[in-house]
Amino acid sequence: MTIPARLIRSAACRSLPLAVALTLPLPARGADVSFTVSDANKQPLADAVVVLHPLKRAVPPATPAATLEIEQRNTRFNPFVTVVRTGSAVRLPNHETRIAHHVYSTSAPKPFEFPLYKPGKAETVVLDKPGLVVLGCNIHDSMVAYVLVLDTAWFAKTPASGNATLSGVTPGRWRAEVWHPLLKEGVKGGEAVPLQREVTIAAGDAAPNLAFSLSLGPDPRRRGPMGVGGGYK
Amino acid sequence: MRTPATCVIVAFLAVVARSAAHAEGWSPNLTLTTQWNDNATNASASSDKIGALQTKADLIASERYGLTKDDSLHLGFHAGADWWPRFDGLTRGAVGARAEWQHKFGLGALAPIFSVELAADAVGAKESGRRGTSTGVTVTLRKRFNDRWRAALTHEAARHDARFAVFDRRGNETALEIGRELDELARFTLRVNYRQGDVLSYATPPRPDLVALAPNRLTVDTFGRPMVAYSIDARTIGANAAVIRALDENSAVMLGYEWRDTEHKPFRYVNHLVSLALVHQF
Numbered sequence: 001m002t003i004p005a006r007l008i009r010s011a012a013c014r015s016l017p018l019a020v021a022l023t024l025p026l027p028a029r030g031a032d033v034s035f036t037v038s039d040a041n042k043q044p045l046a047d048a049v050v051v052l053h054p055l056k057r058a059v060p061p062a063t064p065a066a067t068l069e070i071e072q073r074n075t076r077f078n079p080f081v082t083v084v085r086t087g088s089a090v091r092l093p094n095h096e097t098r099i100a101h102h103v104y105s106t107s108a109p110k111p112f113e114f115p116l117y118k119p120g121k122a123e124t125v126v127l128d129k130p131g132l133v134v135l136g137c138n139i140h141d142s143m144v145a146y147v148l149v150l151d152t153a154w155f156a157k158t159p160a161s162g163n164a165t166l167s168g169v170t171p172g173r174w175r176a177e178v179w180h181p182l183l184k185e186g187v188k189g190g191e192a193v194p195l196q197r198e199v200t201i202a203a204g205d206a207a208p209n210l211a212f213s214l215s216l217g218p219d220p221r222r223r224g225p226m227g228v229g230g231g232y233k
Numbered sequence: 234m235r236t237p238a239t240c241v242i243v244a245f246l247a248v249v250a251r252s253a254a255h256a257e258g259w260s261p262n263l264t265l266t267t268q269w270n271d272n273a274t275n276a277s278a279s280s281d282k283i284g285a286l287q288t289k290a291d292l293i294a295s296e297r298y299g300l301t302k303d304d305s306l307h308l309g310f311h312a313g314a315d316w317w318p319r320f321d322g323l324t325r326g327a328v329g330a331r332a333e334w335q336h337k338f339g340l341g342a343l344a345p346i347f348s349v350e351l352a353a354d355a356v357g358a359k360e361s362g363r364r365g366t367s368t369g370v371t372v373t374l375r376k377r378f379n380d381r382w383r384a385a386l387t388h389e390a391a392r393h394d395a396r397f398a399v400f401d402r403r404g405n406e407t408a409l410e411i412g413r414e415l416d417e418l419a420r421f422t423l424r425v426n427y428r429q430g431d432v433l434s435y436a437t438p439p440r441p442d443l444v445a446l447a448p449n450r451l452t453v454d455t456f457g458r459p460m461v462a463y464s465i466d467a468r469t470i471g472a473n474a475a476v477i478r479a480l481d482e483n484s485a486v487m488l489g490y491e492w493r494d495t496e497h498k499p500f501r502y503v504n505h506l507v508s509l510a511l512v513h514q515f
Contacts, residue, residue: 102302104340113340115302139297139305141342141377218417220380 030168031201034209037162037178039216044162047081048180048214051194052154052166055173070135070145071095072103076221077135077145081181083155086130090147093122102138108190109133109149132192144220146181148192171203182216259309261294261515268508273320274435274456275495277443277502281436283456287323288316295331307333311354322360322455327367329354345376352391360455362397383412399449399464404430415476424473432467432495434502435460446500467497477512485512 035050068088071078073095084090092103096119103123104113109131114123116139127133127149137143148155156164179186179194186193195212266289273285295309309331317323333350354367369391377383387410392403408426415421435453436443438461444450447463454460475489486509493504 100299102299106341113302116299136341138302138337138340138344139299218380218414 030170031206031208032165032167033169033174033176033199033201034163034165035156035158035176035178036209036211037158037164037180038211038213040213042213044158044160045180045214045216046158046160046162047079048158048162048164048178048212049081049083049148049194050156050158050164050166050210050212051150051152051177051179052169053152053175053177054154054170055175055198069093070147072099072101072137072143075099075137075140075143077137077143080145080221081157082145082147083157084127084147084149085153086149086151087126087128088149089124089126091122091124092135094119101140101143103135104138105133105135107131107133113138132187132190134190142221144181148179169201171201173198173200175199176210178212178214180214180216182214182219184215184217186217259294259296261292263513263515264291264293264510265289265513266291266508266510268506271505272502273317274460275432275502275504276434276436277500278436278440281460285317285319288318290314293331295333303337303339305335307331307335311352313354320455320457322453323358325356325358325363327354327356329367343377343379345374348373348375356393356395360453362451363395363400365393365395365400367391367393381414385410385412397451399451399462400433401449401464402431402433404428406430419476419478422473422475422477424471424475426469426471426473428469428471430466431464432469434463434465434500436463437461443500446497465497465500467495467500469493469495483514486510487512 033052037045037048037050039045068082068084069091070082071093075096082090092114094101094117098119100116100118102114102116105111109129110125110127110133112125117123127147130149130151133147133149135145135147154166154169156166158164175196176199177194177196179192181187183195195214197210199208199210201208268287268289269284270287271284272282273287274281274283276282291311291313293309293311295307298306298308300306310329311331312328314326315324329352331350331352333348335346335348338345338347350371350373352367352369352371356363356365356367358364369389371387371389373385373387375383375385387408389406389408390404391406393401395401406426406428408424410422410424412420412422434443435456437459440461440463443461443463443465446465449464451462452459453462471491471493473489473491475487477485477487479485489508489510491504491506491508493506495502495504
């Protein structure tokens with residue numbers, strides 16, 4: 001039995017979306033996209049979050065489960081900036097020698113409060129909604145940390161070199177974003193407002209590089225005995 | 234507030250602190266100040282005005298105890314010394330205790346804080362008549378509005394009970410301080426205050442106008458010539474502008490100017506003070 005060519009074309013047309021869905025998003029064959037982030041003085045900028053959002057549907061690369069931790073040490077949160085996928089858990093250990101902390105966030109994606117807990121103790125918070133979560137200590141106002149919770153998996157945080165690379169970026173149109181807690185106008189209404197740029201990744205592109213220059217505002221972690229300890233006693 | 238009462242309250246707070254769970258470590262804070270006062274004699278007559286340099290050292294260390302998630306108790310001690318290079322009769326030292334209860338109205342850096350502080354010092358002085366005890370209660374409401382602006386409203390009732398009545402001082406002072414962050418390292422503060430209470434004015438006799446105002450007076454040679462110290466109940470209004478700049482994580486330098494106008498009609502004098510201070514947190 002032979003199948004008429006007309007029927008074959010028809011079947012092929014009906015199954016095309018499935019075929020496309022199965023063949024196009026092969027992240028393992030995607031490009032590496034590099035970001036170079038600097039401040040207004042052209043100095044490399046650490047702690048900048050670089051993100052790619054696909055403007056068309058794309059399958060994100062698998063991200064292995066990781067234990068994320070923001071410690072309290074020397075009346076500071078460390079790290080200052082954390083970027084996670086939605087649904088991640090963040091552990092908040094107190095690594096001070098004597099000082100208790102009262103860690104909280106009033107940010108819309110995850111308001112929470114862990115009243116005074118001692119050194120050696122840890123609390124954990126699950127960040128189940130995307131957005132910016134700002135952590136503070138209700139006793140030590142100079143303590144602040146930022147957690148950017150993202151739905152996308154194409155993200156990274158710049159180290160001291162200001163350079164970060166996102167791998168497995170499939171050809172297509174993307175929105176590249178860069179955000180830093182000190183970015184001027186970088187937080188509005190409690191939400192992160194990144195610098196953004198649309199980019200097209202063509203098949204065979206060799207490691208495109210995106211350079212961003214950020215204008216920064218004052219650091220909220222100001223320290224020093226400024227009358228009332230930089231915040232309140 | 235009477236000194237014994239202050240001691241009882243401080244002792245009570247110490248007992249409360251022992252039962253509180255979260256001691257957080259002493260954080261001694263040393264402030265070294267050099268101040269030029271154009272009218273150290275608080276004189277109303279220009280011929281009696283003597284400018285002088287004063288140096289001060291103050292060490293305050295306190296430990297925080299969390300009582301509830303919104304309340305804390307700060308217990309500490311204070312040691313201070315004043316030295317006047319030209320007039321060492323004014324040299325004095327003080328040691329004492331501090332106890333402060335703080336209540337924070339909610340979460341975060343912008344939540345207002347209300348505090349009540351009790352202070353008690355034993356004061357030694359080169360001129361024995363100035364020796365005594367100083368006590369005070371300070372009520373403060375602090376509020377930070379955003380990353381740049383903050384304010385504090387303070388009322389202080391203080392008294393110094395000296396060996397000689399002329400050196401007693403009682404006063405009530407209300408002050409409003411506005412602070413603005415200039416950048417990551419510097420802050421500007423403007424403080425205005427109103428005080429009603431005893432002041433000590435020195436004048437060369439005869440001054441019948443001051444005699445009428447000052448039931449307590451004493452002849453002294455503190456300033457290198459015979460003058461009379463008059464204790465006068467007067468009102469003072471003042472304004473202070475200062476810039477404080479962090480030098481590193483633990484140190485800051487402060488430059489300030491203060492103007493004071495003190496009056497009990499027809500008596501009146503003005504002070505201009507310029508100060509430079511170094512603050513270090515250990």
